[in-house]
Amino acid sequence: MHRIVHFDLKGAPLQVQYFEKVLLAAKAWGATGVLLEWEDTFPYTAALADIGSVRGSSGDGMYSMEEVRHLLRFIKDNGLEPIQLVQTIGHLEFVLKHPAYHSLRELPRSPAVLCPSKPEALQLVKMMLEQVLDVQLDAAFVHIGADEVWHTAICPECQSRAANSVHSTASLYLEHIRELALFLKQKRPELTVLMWDDMLRTVKCETINAYQLGELVQPVVWQYNALEYFQIDPYLWExxxxxxxxxxxxxxxxxxxxxxxxxxxxxRYVSNQEAWRLEIKKYGHSTHFVGVILTGWSRFDHYATLCELLPVALPSLASCLRAWTKSDDTPLESAVSEVLPSSQWPGEELARSVHSFVILRDRCFAFVHGDLVKTWLNPWQIENGYTNPVQVEGLAASAQQ
Incomplete structure (x- = not known):
C-alpha cells in the first residue's frame, strides 16, 4: 500500500532547504509518496498570474517555477511518488477572492465554491490543472480535491439545471467532476485522478454510475477521528x-x-491510523485499498489562522508512519513518541520553543484566572486598595515562579 504524506502549503509554505530535510525524514519513517497542496504558492502564469506566487499572492514569493520543478525532481529522485493537488470546485477562496473572479462564485458573498454552471469556471480550473501538470510530465497521479462544497444550486443557472436533471442537485457536482476527469484523461490517458470522497457519500450508486466516475476517479475516503470515535457506515463500503x-x-x-x-x-493521531488499519483489515478482502494519505492540514481554509506548525507535528508524522509499518502483533504504544532524536527532527528548536510557549501560556492563564487573584486581587479590591498585604505578597511570589 502507498503511504502518502500530505503537505498543505497554504499559509505556511516551507523553505526549499527545510522542505528537503522533511521529505528525507518522511522517507526514512516509511512514506512512499508526497501529496503537495500548493494553493496560491504555485507560480501560475499568463492569465492566472494573479492567483499564484508570481504576483505575490502568498505574500512571500514562494514558490518560483524553478523551485517547483526542483521539489518535484527531488521527491522523485529520492524514491517518493510526487502527487500534486489542485482544488477544482470547493476551497477556492484563493482564486475567488480576486475581483476578476467574483462572478464565478456559486454564492456571491462566499469565495469558497466555484459555480459549475458557468463555462468560464470550468475553463479556469482546466487551465490550473494544465499548468500544474505541465511541470510534471511524468505524473502518475493528480488530486482534484473536490471536498466540502458547501454551496450548491444557489445561483439561478444552477437551480434551473438541477430542476431539469433527472439526478437533481447531484448532477451539478458530478457533471463538473466528470468533465474535469475526462479532460485529464484525454490529456494524460495513464493518469490516475484522485478526489476526496465526502461529497459522494450521500449520492446513490446509480447516480454516480450514470456519470461513469468509477472509470474516471479513485476516491479518498477521509475520516480523521481517533479509534474510540472512528465510524464509517458499512453501507458506504458496500x-x-x-x-x-x-x-x-x-x-x-x-x-x-x-x-x-x-x-x-x-x-490521538496514531489512534486514527490504528482505526484505519482495523478498517482496512475488516473490509480489505472485498475492497481494494490502494493506499493511505496522511493529511497534515495547515489551516481550515484560506482565511483561517494556522493550525499546528509542521516542526511541532513531526513527532506525530513519524509515529503515524510507524503505525502503518509495524507488525500487527506489535503494541500500538510502541509507535507513539512525543519527541524525536535531534538528528531526525528538522526544526526541533522551533518545536520545543512552541511547547515551552504553551506551558507558559497555560501557567499564566491559570494564575490570572485562579482563585488567588479572584479572592485577593479582584478589580474592586484594586480600585479601593482594600486587601490583605500578606496575600498580595504571596501572589507576587507566585507570579514570579
Missing amino acids: SYRQIFPKVWAGSAFKGANGSCQILSPVS
Whole structure:
C-alpha cells in the first residue's frame, strides 16, 4: 500500500532547504509518496498570474517555477511518488477572492465554491490543472480535491439545471467532476485522478454510475477521528464496492484536532491510523485499498489562522508512519513518541520553543484566572486598595515562579 504524506502549503509554505530535510525524514519513517497542496504558492502564469506566487499572492514569493520543478525532481529522485493537488470546485477562496473572479462564485458573498454552471469556471480550473501538470510530465497521479462544497444550486443557472436533471442537485457536482476527469484523461490517458470522497457519500450508486466516475476517479475516503470515535457506515463500503475498483484511505497526522490548535497530540493521531488499519483489515478482502494519505492540514481554509506548525507535528508524522509499518502483533504504544532524536527532527528548536510557549501560556492563564487573584486581587479590591498585604505578597511570589 502507498503511504502518502500530505503537505498543505497554504499559509505556511516551507523553505526549499527545510522542505528537503522533511521529505528525507518522511522517507526514512516509511512514506512512499508526497501529496503537495500548493494553493496560491504555485507560480501560475499568463492569465492566472494573479492567483499564484508570481504576483505575490502568498505574500512571500514562494514558490518560483524553478523551485517547483526542483521539489518535484527531488521527491522523485529520492524514491517518493510526487502527487500534486489542485482544488477544482470547493476551497477556492484563493482564486475567488480576486475581483476578476467574483462572478464565478456559486454564492456571491462566499469565495469558497466555484459555480459549475458557468463555462468560464470550468475553463479556469482546466487551465490550473494544465499548468500544474505541465511541470510534471511524468505524473502518475493528480488530486482534484473536490471536498466540502458547501454551496450548491444557489445561483439561478444552477437551480434551473438541477430542476431539469433527472439526478437533481447531484448532477451539478458530478457533471463538473466528470468533465474535469475526462479532460485529464484525454490529456494524460495513464493518469490516475484522485478526489476526496465526502461529497459522494450521500449520492446513490446509480447516480454516480450514470456519470461513469468509477472509470474516471479513485476516491479518498477521509475520516480523521481517533479509534474510540472512528465510524464509517458499512453501507458506504458496500456502495463504493459497486462503483469504484480502487479506493484510498484518508487519515491525519496534524490539523484535524481543531481549527487553531498549537500542538499535535501524538497518541490521538496514531489512534486514527490504528482505526484505519482495523478498517482496512475488516473490509480489505472485498475492497481494494490502494493506499493511505496522511493529511497534515495547515489551516481550515484560506482565511483561517494556522493550525499546528509542521516542526511541532513531526513527532506525530513519524509515529503515524510507524503505525502503518509495524507488525500487527506489535503494541500500538510502541509507535507513539512525543519527541524525536535531534538528528531526525528538522526544526526541533522551533518545536520545543512552541511547547515551552504553551506551558507558559497555560501557567499564566491559570494564575490570572485562579482563585488567588479572584479572592485577593479582584478589580474592586484594586480600585479601593482594600486587601490583605500578606496575600498580595504571596501572589507576587507566585507570579514570579
